[in-house]
Amino acid sequence: MQEQSVEQSPKQFQVKIDYNGLVKQLSINPHERVQSVLDRAENEFQITQNRHTLALFNASGAEVTDTQSVEEAGIKPGDELLLRPSRIKGGNNS
Secondary structure (H helix, E strand, O other): OHHHOOOOOOOOEEEEEEEOOEEEEEEEOOOOEHHHHHHHHHHHOOOOOOHHHEEEEOOOOOEOOOOOEOOOOOOOOOOEEEEEEOOOOOOOOO
């Protein structure tokens, strides 16, 4: 009985997360908060230090607001998001 396998919501879709040239796929939900996707991406890449300074960026290089839902942020199936230090969260005083 294979019914107990990991179930994906019909609305879930895959995106690629690129961290320092290493790419992994995540299943995300349109109504999920971007912060949740960010947390899961950090876990997937086993990032344990300075997590508070990281953010997700879209293909055009714009930082994705972590308080929005995936849908509100305009993230679509197959999108590639970049995981890298945030200019806002990093505390750069320049």
